[in-house]
Structure formats: C-alpha cells, structure tokens
Amino acid sequence: MKRLKVAFLFNVRHHYPDPNDLRNQREADYDDPQTIDAMQSHLSDCGFSVLPIEADENAYAQLRENRGAIDIAFNYSEGLNGLDRECHIPAILEMLQIPYTGSPPLTQALVLNKGLTKDVLRSHGLPVVPHRIYHEKAEICDPGLVFPLIVKPLSQGSSAGITNRSIVRTLSELCDQTGRVLESLGPPVIVEPFLEGREFSIAMLGNPPKALPPIEPDHSKLPEGYERIDSLEVKWIFEESSEMSNYLLCPALIDDEHWSVIEGVCHKTWHVLGVRDLCRIDLRCDAHGKPYVIEVNSPPGLLPPEVSMTSYFPLAARSAGISYNDLLGTIVETACQRAFASRGTKHA
Numbered sequence: 001m002k003r004l005k006v007a008f009l010f011n012v013r014h015h016y017p018d019p020n021d022l023r024n025q026r027e028a029d030y031d032d033p034q035t036i037d038a039m040q041s042h043l044s045d046c047g048f049s050v051l052p053i054e055a056d057e058n059a060y061a062q063l064r065e066n067r068g069a070i071d072i073a074f075n076y077s078e079g080l081n082g083l084d085r086e087c088h089i090p091a092i093l094e095m096l097q098i099p100y101t102g103s104p105p106l107t108q109a110l111v112l113n114k115g116l117t118k119d120v121l122r123s124h125g126l127p128v129v130p131h132r133i134y135h136e137k138a139e140i141c142d143p144g145l146v147f148p149l150i151v152k153p154l155s156q157g158s159s160a161g162i163t164n165r166s167i168v169r170t171l172s173e174l175c176d177q178t179g180r181v182l183e184s185l186g187p188p189v190i191v192e193p194f195l196e197g198r199e200f201s202i203a204m205l206g207n208p209p210k211a212l213p214p215i216e217p218d219h220s221k222l223p224e225g226y227e228r229i230d231s232l233e234v235k236w237i238f239e240e241s242s243e244m245s246n247y248l249l250c251p252a253l254i255d256d257e258h259w260s261v262i263e264g265v266c267h268k269t270w271h272v273l274g275v276r277d278l279c280r281i282d283l284r285c286d287a288h289g290k291p292y293v294i295e296v297n298s299p300p301g302l303l304p305p306e307v308s309m310t311s312y313f314p315l316a317a318r319s320a321g322i323s324y325n326d327l328l329g330t331i332v333e334t335a336c337q338r339a340f341a342s343r344g345t346k347h348a
C-alpha cells in the first residue's frame, strides 16, 4: 500500500533562549535541529513518507513544486516575521489547496495575539482578565492600575520575554519592565492582573476535541527567590533539571466540579476560536479558585520524549496512555479525516 506523503513544516532555532538576554528569546518558540530530526524520524516510524520543509521564505516554492505528491502537511511552523506569523504557512497551504494539520489562518493569527484572543473570548462570556496594551512607555499613566500585574509581550510563546521580573508591584517596576520588553522584543506589550491561584494547561485533541489529563505546575517547588510563574527561567532551566522532577503534575488533582468547569471553558474556547485538530489551553485561577483563560497555544509544543520529558502536550498524552508515535499518528489521522471528509477529494 502507498505510504501517506506528509510534508513536515517546522522552524529551526539558532540560539538557545537566554533569560538574561531578551533579544536572544525571539526564537524561543522554534525548535533545535535535533528536535526537528527526531520528530521527522518519529513521523517516518509512524509509516509516513516524510518530506521535511523548513518554514522559511523558500517554503512556498517547495510546497508548490511538490503539491501533487503531498497528501497532507504536518504544520509545526511558528512563522518567521510579523505579529501574525503563525498564519503564514496555513495561508500558503490553503492557497495551494494542500490539506494540513491544525487550525486555519484566522485562528492562527488570532491566538498569537493574546489581547484580541481575550477580547473574542470575553465577548462570548468566557472568563478572561482585563488587559491593557502598550506600544510605548509614555502610554503608562493609568491611575486605575491595581498591582500586582504581569507584563508580557503580546505575541510570543514559550515564555519569551516572561522572566522573574515580569510580575510588577509598583508603577516604576511596570515602566521598567515594559521598557525592557519593548526594547528587546518590540511592541506591543500586554499587561494584566497577576492571578495567584493554581495553573492548569489542557491539551485538546480531535474533532470534536477531547481534553487530555490536565497538567499543573507545582509552583511551591520553585526555588526561593523565584516568582510563582512559568517564566523563561522555569521552562528552560528548572523544568529540564533533575531537581525539578515532579514539578509538572499530570494528571493534576482536580475535584469533579472544578474539572467540569475547566473542561467546559476549554471546549467553548476551542469552538469560539475555530481551533481544529489540536491545541493547548493555559488557564490560571484567582485566589477563590475561579479559572481564567490565559492563552491558547497552536501549534502546541510536541517535543519527543528523548529530547524532553516535560513537553506539555506529549506529557498529557503519555498520561492518557498515548505514546509519542501514536500522538503524531492521531494528529495526522484526525486532520485527514476532517480535511478529506469536508473536501471530498485529496486536493479539491
């Protein structure tokens, strides 16, 4: 039987993210060459014929040249340039009528913008905290600010720009941290209330989606002096170190009532944003335990176990008894079923 031809689209990192150098964090969402190689091998192990394509400026030409041979694209790209970069490859794939895994361009552009995502969710009655967007420091003069706040780049992932200094408790700290992020990663910056309660990350898979077992970072395990957030230092240094074993709890212990609220919020978030196939939704609770959506990750990180045992989506899958290869296979199968059912033929 002919093997399914899968074009694997990815972005490669050239610098490991450095908590002390914000400029160096621009590629945090990309993957190391060994991760890309490993993912490619796993896709081959799933029985696919894999065509690797780096999602750079040459991607369009390569996809156009090979479109007749490609059955489906595995879109693991983050995009190269601009605030809407995660929609570039899906838009190209739509133009070339190549089916692909994951969400369409509008969803991809939206979820990379943490402010607009929350505006849309809020308009559908979903729980999100209020936020402010700043393009320059001079805009910060709001007497209504209630501290503590958290300062984040509007359109980054993997905690780029989110460090131990991101929680601010005074106007002067807010100005300083906003300035730092603006200078290094560029505008805009999003500022929102700091939620001090439990944090959950929910991997969602399928059409309609199923929530995989919830992940909870145990902030009480963080060393003295570290803010209780999944900052760059935490994700890129502590999570990977042996001293932080068991930092990520999966499945997190959540009582049924709380879980049904969280699951309901995640399902509605998925539908409102037009997500397809897979995503990971990050939520955090306030002091009373009420969960709020912080952000939506699409595509979510999918590092193989030999590279990282703390990559969230594969961790949640393992906890559900789904091996890494089965996870990749399920993503492709899910996307094929959706794409071919709705389109009727391969490239129609």
Ligand SMILES: Nc1ncnc2c1ncn2[C@@H]1O[C@H](COP(=O)(O)OP(=O)(O)OP(=O)(O)O)[C@@H](O)[C@H]1O
Pocket (backbone or CB within 6 Å): 129, 150, 152, 156, 157, 158, 159, 160, 162, 192, 193, 194, 195, 196, 199, 228, 229, 230, 231, 282, 284, 294, 295, 297
């Ligand atoms: N409003 C908030 N209140 C409390 N903590 C927050 C808030 N926003 C973000 N955080 C903390 O900062 C971390 C990173 O924030 P966020 O998920 O927005 O960044 P990211 O870079 O997109 O992350 P990812 O690695 O999931 O792509 C969260 O996991 C959480 O610990």
Ligand SMILES: [Mg+2]
Pocket (backbone or CB within 6 Å): 282, 295
């Ligand atoms: Mg997050």
